[in-house]
Amino acid sequence: MTTRDGQRGRVIAVLGPTNTGKTHYAIERMLAHRTGVIGLPLRLLAREVYDRIVAVRGPSVVALVTGEERIVPPRAKYWVCTVEAMPQDIGADFVAIDEIQLCADLDRGHVFTDRLLRMRGLHETLFMGAETMWGAIASMVPEADFVKRERFSTLTYTGSKKISRMPPRSAIVGFSVENVYAIAELLRRQKGGAAVVMGALSPRTRNAQVEMYQNGDVDYLVATDAIGMGLNLDIDHVAFSSITKYDGRRMRHLMPNELAQIAGRAGRYMNKGTFGVTGDAPTLDDDVVQAIQNNQFAPVKKLQWRNARLQFGSVGRLIQTLEERTDDPWLSRVRESDDLGALKAVSADAEVGARATDGPSVQLLWDVCRIPDFRGISNVEHAQLLTDIYNFLHQSGRVPDEWLAVRVNRIDRTDGDIDALSKRLAYIRTWTYVAQRKGWVGDESHWRETTRAVEDRLSDALHDRLTARFVDRRTSVLLRRLNQKEGLVADVNETGEVTVEGQFVGKIEGFRFRQDQNATAEEAKTIRAASIQALAPQFHLRSDRFYNAPDTEIDFTEQGGLMWGSAAVGKLVRGDDALKPKVVAFVDDEAGTDVAEKVQRRLQHFIDRKIATAFEPMKKMQNDDTLTGLAKGFAFRLAECFGVVPRGDVADEVKALEQDARGALRKHGVRFGQFTIFMPLLLKPAPTRLRLVLWSLSKGLQDFPEAPPPGLVTVPTTQGLEAGAWAMSGYRAAGERAIRIDMLERLADMLRDQNTRAGFEATPDMLSITGMTLEQFADLMGGLGYKAEKGEREKVRAAVPVPDPVPDPDPATGKEPVQQPETAPVDMIIDETTPAAAQDDVPVGRADDLTSDPALTSTDVSVETPTQTESPVDSPADVAQNTSEELVKQSDSAAPVETEVFYTFAWAPKRPANRPQGDKPQRKGPPKGKRGAKPAQDNKTQSFSARPPKKEKAIDPDNPFAAALAGLRKD
Numbered sequence: 004m005t006t007r008d009g010q011r012g013r014v015i016a017v018l019g020p021t022n023t024g025k026t027h028y029a030i031e032r033m034l035a036h037r038t039g040v041i042g043l044p045l046r047l048l049a050r051e052v053y054d055r056i057v058a059v060r061g062p063s064v065v066a067l068v069t070g071e072e073r074i075v076p077p078r079a080k081y082w083v084c085t086v087e088a089m090p091q092d093i094g095a096d097f098v099a100i101d102e103i104q105l106c107a108d109l110d111r112g113h114v115f116t117d118r119l120l121r122m123r124g125l126h127e128t129l130f131m132g133a134e135t136m137w138g139a140i141a142s143m144v145p146e147a148d149f150v151k152r153e154r155f156s157t158l159t160y161t162g163s164k165k166i167s168r169m170p171p172r173s174a175i176v177g178f179s180v181e182n183v184y185a186i187a188e189l190l191r192r193q194k195g196g197a198a199v200v201m202g203a204l205s206p207r208t209r210n211a212q213v214e215m216y217q218n219g220d221v222d223y224l225v226a227t228d229a230i231g232m233g234l235n236l237d238i239d240h241v242a243f244s245s246i247t248k249y250d251g252r253r254m255r256h257l258m259p260n261e262l263a264q265i266a267g268r269a270g271r272y273m274n275k276g277t278f279g280v281t282g283d284a285p286t287l288d289d290d291v292v293q294a295i296q297n298n299q300f301a302p303v304k305k306l307q308w309r310n311a312r313l314q315f316g317s318v319g320r321l322i323q324t325l326e327e328r329t330d331d332p333w334l335s336r337v338r339e340s341d342d343l344g345a346l347k348a349v350s351a352d353a354e355v356g357a358r359a360t361d362g363p364s365v366q367l368l369w370d371v372c373r374i375p376d377f378r379g380i381s382n383v384e385h386a387q388l389l390t391d392i393y394n395f396l397h398q399s400g401r402v403p404d405e406w407l408a409v410r411v412n413r414i415d416r417t418d419g420d421i422d423a424l425s426k427r428l429a430y431i432r433t434w435t436y437v438a439q440r441k442g443w444v445g446d447e448s449h450w451r452e453t454t455r456a457v458e459d460r461l462s463d464a465l466h467d468r469l470t471a472r473f474v475d476r477r478t479s480v481l482l483r484r485l486n487q488k489e490g491l492v493a494d495v496n497e498t499g500e501v502t503v504e505g506q507f508v509g510k511i512e513g514f515r516f517r518q519d520q521n522a523t524a525e526e527a528k529t530i531r532a533a534s535i536q537a538l539a540p541q542f543h544l545r546s547d548r549f550y551n552a553p554d555t556e557i558d559f560t561e562q563g564g565l566m567w568g569s570a571a572v573g574k575l576v577r578g579d580d581a582l583k584p585k586v587v588a589f590v591d592d593e594a595g596t597d598v599a600e601k602v603q604r605r606l607q608h609f610i611d612r613k614i615a616t617a618f619e620p621m622k623k624m625q626n627d628d629t630l631t632g633l634a635k636g637f638a639f640r641l642a643e644c645f646g647v648v649p650r651g652d653v654a655d656e657v658k659a660l661e662q663d664a665r666g667a668l669r670k671h672g673v674r675f676g677q678f679t680i681f682m683p684l685l686l687k688p689a690p691t692r693l694r695l696v697l698w699s700l701s702k703g704l705q706d707f708p709e710a711p712p713p714g715l716v717t718v719p720t721t722q723g724l725e726a727g728a729w730a731m732s733g734y735r736a737a738g739e740r741a742i743r744i745d746m747l748e749r750l751a752d753m754l755r756d757q758n759t760r761a762g763f764e765a766t767p768d769m770l771s772i773t774g775m776t777l778e779q780f781a782d783l784m785g786g787l788g789y790k791a792e793k794g795e796r797e798k799v800r801a802a803v804p805v806p807d808p809v810p811d812p813d814p815a816t817g818k819e820p821v822q823q824p825e826t827a828p829v830d831m832i833i834d835e836t837t838p839a840a841a842q843d844d845v846p847v848g849r850a851d852d853l854t855s856d857p858a859l860t861s862t863d864v865s866v867e868t869p870t871q872t873e874s875p876v877d878s879p880a881d882v883a884q885n886t887s888e889e890l891v892k893q894s895d896s897a898a899p900v901e902t903e904v905f906y907t908f909a910w911a912p913k914r915p916a917n918r919p920q921g922d923k924p925q926r927k928g929p930p931k932g933k934r935g936a937k938p939a940q941d942n943k944t945q946s947f948s949a950r951p952p953k954k955e956k957a958i959d960p961d962n963p964f965a966a967a968l969a970g971l972r973k974d
Contacts, residue, residue, distance in 0.1 A: 012123055012124050012125055012126050012127055012128055013126070013127050013128070013148070014123070014127075014128045014130070014144055014146050014147040014148065015127070015128070015129050015130070015147065015148050015149075015150060016103075016129075016130045016131075016132075016136070016137070016140045016144075016147050016148070016149050016150070017029075017129060017130070017131045017150045017152060018131075018132060018133060018134045018136060018137060018149065018150070018151055018152070019133075019134060019151055019152035019153060019154070019298075020133070020134075020153075020154045020263065020267055020298040021154070021231075021263070021264060021267025021268060022154050022155050022156060022267055022268075022270055022271070022276070023152035023153060023154055023155065024152065024155065025101070025131040025132075025152060026052070026101060026131065026235075028131075028152075029041060029099040029101065029129050029131055030052065030055065030056065032097060032099070032127065032129060033056075033081060033097045033099060034056070034059065034060065034081070035097075036095075036096040036097040036124075036126060036127065037080065037096050038080050038081065038093070038094075038095040038096045038097070039080070039081050039082070039095050039096060039097035039098070039099070039124070040081075040082040040084065040089055040090065040093070040095045040097070040098050040099070040124075041081075041082070041083055041084070041098075041099040041100075041101065042084055042085065042086040042089045042098075042099065042100045042101065042118060042122075043083070043084070043085060043086065043101050043102075043232075044085070044086060044101060044102045044105055044111075044232045045085070045202060045229060045232045046069045046070070046071070046072070046085055046202075046206060047200075047202065047204075047206055047209050047229060048101075048232055049067065049069055049083050049084060049085050050067070050069075050072075050206040050209075050210070051235070052083050053065060053067040053074075053083040056081055056083060060080075060081065062074075062076065063076050063078060064076065064078055064079060064080040064081060065079065065080075065081050065083065066079035066081070066082045066083065067083050067084075068082060068083075068084040068085075068088045068089075068090070069084065069085045069088050070085065070087065070088060070375060070432075070436050070439070071432045071435040071436050071439065071458075072206070072435070072439070072455075073439040073451070082095070086100065086105075086111075086114055086115055086118060087111075087114050089118065089122065091121075091122060094125060095124055095125065096124055096125045096126045096127070097124045097125075097126060097127050097128075097129070098122055098123060098124035098127075098128045098129070099124075099128075099129040099130075099131065100115065100118050100119065100122065100129070100130050100131070101131050101132070102115075102131070102132050102232055103115060103119060103130040103131060103132035103136055103140070104132040104133040104135055104136050104260075104303065105132075106119055106136065106139065106303070106306040106307060107303045107305065107306060107307060108307060109250070109307060109337070109338060110250075110251060110340070112306065112307025112308075112337065113307045113308055113309035113337040113340070115307075116306045116307055116308050116334070117308075117309075117311050119140070119143060119144065119306075120143060120144075121311065130144075130147070133260060133264070133300070134151065134298065134300075135260055135300050135301065135302050135303045136302075136303055137149065137302065138302045138303070139302070139303050139304075139306055139333060142333055143306070143333055154267070154298070155270075155273055156270040156271075156273055156274055156275050156276055157270070157275050157276070157296075158266065158267065158269065158270060158275075158276050158277070158278060158295065158296055159275065159276070159277045159278075159296070160277070160278060160279060160287065160292045160295070160296065161240070161277045161278070161279040162279050162280070162286060163279060163280045163281065163284075163286050164242065164279055164280075164281055165281065166186065166189055166190065166193065166194075166242075166281055166282065167193050167194075169190075169194070169223065169240070169242060169281065170239065170240055171222035171223070171239075172222055172223075172237060172238060172239040172240070173222070173223055173224070173238070173239065173240040173241070173242060174223075174224040174225070174226055174230060174236070174238045174240070174241050174242070174268065174269070175190070175197075175223065175224070175225050175226075175242045175244055175281060176225075176226055176227070176228065176230070176241060176242065176243050176244060176265055177225065177226075177227060177244045177245060178227060178228065178245055178247070178248035178249070179248075179249070180201065180203075180425075182244060182245065183199060183201060183225050183226070183227060184199075184421075184473075186225045186244055186282070187199055187225045187469075187472075187473040188472070188473060190223045190225065190473070191472070191473050191474060191475055194222065194223055195221065195222075195474070195475050196220075196221045196223070196470075196473055196474030196475050197221055197223035197224060197225045197473055197474070198212040198213065198215050198216035198221050198223070198224050198225070198473075198474075199212055199224075199225050199226070199469050199473060200212055200213060200224060200225075200226040200227070200229060200230060201226065201227045201229060202227055202229035203425065203428075203429070204428075204462075204465070205428055205432075205458055205461070205462040205465075206462075207458070207459055207462035207463065207466075208428075208462040208463075208465050208466045208469070211462075211463075211466040212466060212469065213236065215470070215474070216236065216237075217236065217237060220474070221474055224236065224238065225473075228248070228261070228264075228265055230265065230268050231261075231264040231265035231267075231268060232264075235271065236268065236271070237271050238268050238269050238270075238271065238276070239269060239270070239274065239276060239277065240269055240276070240277045240278065240279070241265060241266045241268055241269040241276070241277075241278045241279075242278070242279050242280060242281040243262070243265070243266075243278075243279075243280045243281070243284050244280075244281055244282040244283070244284055245282070245283070245284050246262065246280070246284055246285070246287070258300075259291045259294045259295060259300055260294075260300040260301075262287075262291065262295060263294070263295040263298065263300065266278035266295055278295070304333075305333065305334070305335040306333055306334055306335065307334075307335060307337045308329055308331075308334035308335060308336060308337060309325065309336065309337045309340070310324050310325060310327040310329075312324065313325065313369070315362040315363075315365040315366045315369070316362060316365070317359075317360070317365060318346070318350045318356070318359050318365055318368065321346070321365055321369060322343070322346065322347065322350075325343050325346075326343075341375070341376060342369075342372050342373045343372075344382065345372040345374075345376075345382075345385065345386055345389055346368070346369060346372040348382065348383075348386035349368065349371070349372055349386050349389050349390050349393065350368065352390050354390075354394060355368065355390055355393060355394070358393070358394070358397045359397075364397060367393065367396060367397060368393055370440070371389050371392050371393045371396065372389055374389060374392070374433065374436055374437070375432075375433075375436065377429045377430070377432040377433050377436070378426075378429050378430055378433060379429065388433075391406075392437065396443060400442070401442070401443060401444055401445050402437060402443055402444055404444070404445055404446070407434065407437075407444065407450065410430075410434065411431070411434055411453060411454060411457060414427045414430050414431050414434075414457060414461075415457045415460070417460055417461065417463075417464035420468060421465065421468045421469060421472065424461055424464050424465040424468060425465065427461050428458065428461045428462065428465060431454060431457050431458050431461060432458070434450075434454050435451075435454040435455065435458060437450075438450040438451045438453075438454045439451065498510075499511035499512070499541075501516065501538065507519060511538060511541065511545070512570045512571070513567055513570035513571055513572040513589055514542060514545065514546065514549075514572060514588070514589060514590040514591065514594055514598060514599075514602055515589055515590070515591050516538055516591055516593075538593070538594075539593065539594070539595075542590075542591075542593075542594035542595070542598050543595075543597075543598060546594075546597075546598040546601045546602055547601075549567060549572070549601075549602060549605060550601050550602075550604075550605045552567070552605075554609055554612060554613070556568060557572075557605075557606070557609045559575065559610065559613070559693070559696060561692065561695065561696065561707055561709045561710065562696075562706070562707050563575040563576075563696050563699070563700060563707060565586065565606050565609075565610070571589055572588065572589055572602060572606065573586050573587055573588040573589050573602065573603070573606045574586075574587050574589070575587075575610065575696065575700055576700065577700045577701060577703065578700075581643070581645070581697055581698070581700070581701040582614055582618065582642070582645075582697065583611070583614075584610060584697060584700050585607075586603055586606040586607045586610060587603075588602040588603040588606060590602055613693065614693065614697070617685075617689055617690040617693045617694075618645070618646065618685065618690060618693075620646075620671060620672050620682055620684050620685065621641070621642050621645075621646045621682060621685065623671060624638045624641070624642070624668070624671040624672075624673070624682075625638060625639065625642050627671065629667065630667055630668075632664070633656070633659055633660055633661075633664055634660065634664035634665075634667050634668055636656075637653070637656055637657075637660060637664070637668065638668065638671075640653060640656065641673065641680065641682070644730075645685070645694040645697060645698055645731065646681060646682040646685035646690070646694070647679065647680075647681045647682075647685065647686075647694070647730050647731060647733065647744070648679070648680050648681070648730070649678065649679055649680075649730055649735075650675075650676065650677065650678055650679055650680055653680060657675065657680065672684055674748070676744065676745075676747075676748040676751070677747075677748060677751040678735060678744065678747055678748065678751065679730070679735065679744040679747070679748070681733075681744060681745075683745060686733045686743070686744070686745060688710065688713040691710050691731075691732060691733050692710045694731055695707060695708055695709070695710055695728075695731050695732060698727070698728075698731045699725075702725060702727075704725060708721075708724055708725070708728040708731075708732065710732055711732055711733075711734065711741075715743075716742065716743050716746050716772070716773060716774050717740040717741060717742045717743070717773060717774065717775065717779075717783075718734065718740065718741050719739065719740055719741075720736045720738070720739055720740060720741050729741050730744075733745075735747055736786065737782075737783045737784075737785075737786025737787045738782035738783050738785050738786035739779075739782050739786075740775075740779065740782070740783060742773060742783060746772055746773065749772055750769060750772060750773065753766065753768060753769055753772075754769075757908075759789070759908070759909060759910040760909060760910060761909070762792070762907040762908060762909040763907070763908055763909075764905055764906065764907060764908070765777065765780055765784075765906065765908065777904070777905075777906060780906075781793070781906045781908075784906075784908050788910065788911065789908045789909065789910055789911065790908070790909050790910075790911035791906045791907070791908050792906065792907045792908075792909070793904065793905075793906055794904070794905055794906070794907065795902045795903065795904055795905070796902065796903060796905060797900055797901070797902060797903075798901040798902055798903040
């Protein structure tokens, strides 16, 4: 472009990285001329530059023109615009284009390229941007002079940091609204809050958020890549939460020069800056880091271009000129833009097609189609909106006030959350854009003021919502008071809540002060110091109340914690004696030693009484002076195992016990079971829960096993438990489930009567007491050392009932004879073949009854039933039976054959040769090698407890059956 005096205006390209003062230099150069126009990439940046120039020259000579905002005073000399809104026909002395490297942008690049090729100042033209444009500008604008500017401060890469460790005055960058909001919420919880800056925000909202950050109300900023375009903020560190973004068409990785544009916001003027990554973002490659730090990037090879010489003869011709290609090697035709797509969609409407038949109509259609899709709902809805606007403008020359008023009033609401307000702001931007276009509305001044007022109200409401959600007001107040070195006033209410300067800061839990989780790390020390002053007398009052509290208010957890109501006040630790654990009280140091000692004494009294009550039977057994010798030793051994010990662990001790010793132990409730020696009273839920805690403490475990739910006979087994945990729980693991030890002993009683070598089937009673299916029972038996063989057989069908035969009347009396019982009276005798171990096993009784007296039942008693003599003559009952069998056979021949699954169990333990015998219940049967023979009276079968010879066997005085038998023998 040639100046008025015939000289060409100077073209200068000022290139360099961020923080080189390019924008500041452009403003100074523009103000040095009489008139000027500067084009900026963002509406936010345009507002910032506008405010700076107004502060110097006043609002009367400065104009602001963007898509949605138009402030043009009558004597405007300096125009601050977005690049798309730059006036091209005012003949300004100075023209500047910022961020000229956006010529390569796939969406907006053709606009910047057009300004690079066609926009000139009368005296001076300035292009500011990255050095990657050096070659492109030199080729496309040969007359341009180049000025390289160096960064004022250094930029250093610091790697990855957690958000919780992010230094103050940091900006965390995200590339989606959801990501920005999530990071801001995390910063609110951990750091007290953050300001939010996004390109979609209105300038009013954005400025309010930035002011909050600049004033120090918050120390953190969460932003999109909008901060990379010239926004000048006091940022020391930039952290990328992601290095990928959605560019409107696909997800892609950011190029090194794009990362550098954003990271360069760190380090204002001479202050050093740092950058890094956070969250899930991977660390940057070394070559990328070097490129950012040294500002060395691949040069731009292609500029996005679209034909600017449009022809409006018809819609088809307009589209043809918009899609025209170029042969210039530096230029690449832009992909189909949003406005071209809207033109094609709107022109397809029949009414629009009928209207757009001449040049002015086609040009008006093109102007309407360039309305940005601020709402971003769908292409179809946007096209319909443009269709309505075009028809109004073409028919009457303006958009009807009534139609526009309905839509503006619908948006003019400040209720709702952040998303609702953001959507309304996007909607009002459409009507703000329409009102800014000259001649599109009836009363331009009215509609511009109206839409601007609605946008301001929505902007203020959005700022309030953002602040309420992402900034802790309490933290803001406290930080300001701390910075002003003012004293903080603390108070404690009756519920233990602590307030400082009227703001909630924490709560007393037990005898510890729990600071509010939302408190920032910077204020934590001062807040705690102020709170403790108010808490000191409160701690003494609470310790007195706790010391006098009943035991019912205190409890222990299954992990050894000690609770006072819902507050943790201490924990149990291992002591010198397993039954005497020690207590560690949870008391803050600020409460004082007197409070700590009082709390510890009270907790020690509680746990000592708890153990004495729960293990009272065992304590009595330990303190029984009548127990002597082996019985005394066995009592202490049982106490060391908390009242439950597997029989295999004490097999030798059990064998060594005489019957008198066993009787003395039985008086204390000790049961000598086939699998376990235990005290049934200690299997109740309360002792079991405490036993597991004490045992875990004695073993030094980190994670204590939890007691199974009370009342269950079997529970699923858990892998990885410490050896002995199931016994302490009152269970024995067998296969995939563990069975309660008292119910296991009842099962053992039933197994004694079975032929465990030849094999036997499970009875309904066995399944009933275990509550298992046949398959589960087979797994249980396998865990107990039995081999289970699965088979199928024909299912036995139920016999057809046949009426009982009516007996003939007695010839002598003429009456029906009275039927006699089939068996004779049962005599109760002692089975001398019952092994000694079986005589020790005493069933506990019902599955849910652990308080019954074991002495009331005994497996030493058996019932003999005499067999009846076979009759050589078939009786009427025999005839009826034969008839029934024939009917069953006939029924079976007609019905389909049904099969059933059954299991046969046989004793097949897998154990080392030196393992003590007696792991399985002994049966009443013939000796090995004499199957079918009657049991000999001198059978010497061995078990856990070696049975003495019959003549030396002492009669247990506590066994009522043995005493009765002794009396019969004497008679």
